[in-house]
Amino acid sequence: xxxxxxxxxxxxxxxxxxxxxxxxxxxxxxxxxxxxxxxxxxxxxxxxxxxxxxxxxxxxxxxxxxxxxxxxxxxxxxxxxxxxxxxxxxxxxxx
Amino acid sequence: xxxxxxxxxxxxxxxxxxxxxxxxxxxxxxxxxxxxxxxxxxxxxxxxxxxxxxxxxxxxxxxxxxxxxxxxxxxxxxxxxxxxxxxxxxxxxxxxxxxxxxxxxxxxxxxxxxxxxxxxxxxxxxxxxxxxxxxxxxxxxxxxxxxxxxxxxxxxxxxxxxxxxxxxxxxxxxxxxxxxxxxxxxxxxxxxxxxxxxxxxxxxxxxxxxxxxxxxxxxxxxxxxxxx
Numbered sequence: 001x002x003x004x005x006x007x008x009x010x011x012x013x014x015x016x017x018x019x020x021x022x023x024x025x026x027x028x029x030x031x032x033x034x035x036x037x038x039x040x041x042x043x044x045x046x047x048x049x050x051x052x053x054x055x056x057x058x059x060x061x062x063x064x065x066x067x068x069x070x071x072x073x074x075x076x077x078x079x080x081x082x083x084x085x086x087x088x089x090x091x092x093x094x095x
Numbered sequence: 096x097x098x099x100x101x102x103x104x105x106x107x108x109x110x111x112x113x114x115x116x117x118x119x120x121x122x123x124x125x126x127x128x129x130x131x132x133x134x135x136x137x138x139x140x141x142x143x144x145x146x147x148x149x150x151x152x153x154x155x156x157x158x159x160x161x162x163x164x165x166x167x168x169x170x171x172x173x174x175x176x177x178x179x180x181x182x183x184x185x186x187x188x189x190x191x192x193x194x195x196x197x198x199x200x201x202x203x204x205x206x207x208x209x210x211x212x213x214x215x216x217x218x219x220x221x222x223x224x225x226x227x228x229x230x231x232x233x234x235x236x237x238x239x240x241x242x243x244x245x246x247x248x249x250x251x252x253x254x255x256x257x258x259x260x261x262x263x264x265x266x267x268x269x270x271x272x273x274x275x276x277x278x279x280x281x282x283x284x285x286x287x288x289x290x291x292x293x294x295x296x297x298x299x300x301x302x303x304x305x306x307x308x309x310x311x312x313x314x315x316x317x318x319x320x321x322x323x
Binding site for chain 1: 144146147176211219220221223224227228230231234309312313316317319
């Protein structure tokens with residue numbers, strides 16, 4: 001049972017990490033990074049490390065996401081729609 | 096040229112790491128500190144949560160180092176970000192749902208944060224975790240309504256006082272016991288809230304410092320003007 005939960009968490013973590021790399025919308029990528037942190041904190045609970053899990057949930061899933069999102073806003077990259085935003089144009093331009 | 100330089104740098108770094116890795120004997124010498132601490136930490140420090148006993152009792156100076164790093168990072172970020180001009184454009188308030196939600200969450204988050212900080216020596220958690228929760232409580236209100244900005248004056252004072260208290264407790268231990276940040280005061284009964292000597296005090300200092308620092312950092316991040 002625990003093995004299956006761990007496997008699910010690992011798959012979720014990898015999928016969210018891939019999504020953070022591949023998503024063209026920066027806001028969605030920041031959300032995906034937070035999902036990686038949240039899955040990591042569940043993994044720490046499964047490893048019997050509740051202290052580290054709390055730190056990871058507070059810092060990795062919460063704080064770092066907020067800081068990244070605020071940085072996006074500061075840089076003027078905060079666009080919720082991926083369609084015609086400058087985000088997409090910039091990503092394309094960088095490729 | 097730049098590509099060539101970066102490839103060269105990466106190859107050099109990989110070579111160095113490989114050399115270091117090949118020189119290190121894997122798994123030797125065996126680390127026995129962890130097992131030893133598990134048996135010794137309980138009776139010696141009197142904290143039910145051994146992680147806190149190690150963080151604040153045995154490795155207090157490492158925690159002080161972490162606090163210094165966080166302080167340096169927050170100071171640098173505050174320096175770079177700057178403040179909003181007086182007549183600058185204000186962000187719109189977040190609307191009724193967000194404001195009511197933030198108001199409802201605030202007391203809950205403050206209570207949970209203080210609980211985690213004060214029970215750091217008994218249950219999982221401690222200064223850092225509780226401090227982040229406290230910072231989130233104060234920052235959620237700013238997110239919901241940017242007009243209700245945090246005033247930086249009291250935050251800076253609280254942070255400074257908490258950091259000073261941590262170091263003063265350490266110096267007190269240095270004078271009395273001969274080693275910096277050694278646990279002082281009677282240990283009490285393990286599992287009670289007033290136990291483990293100075294560990295709860297240190298935990299409160301760490302929690303207030305981290306909370307004030309992060310709340311100030313996020314507030315100054317949120318206060319900066321956005322280019323548009």
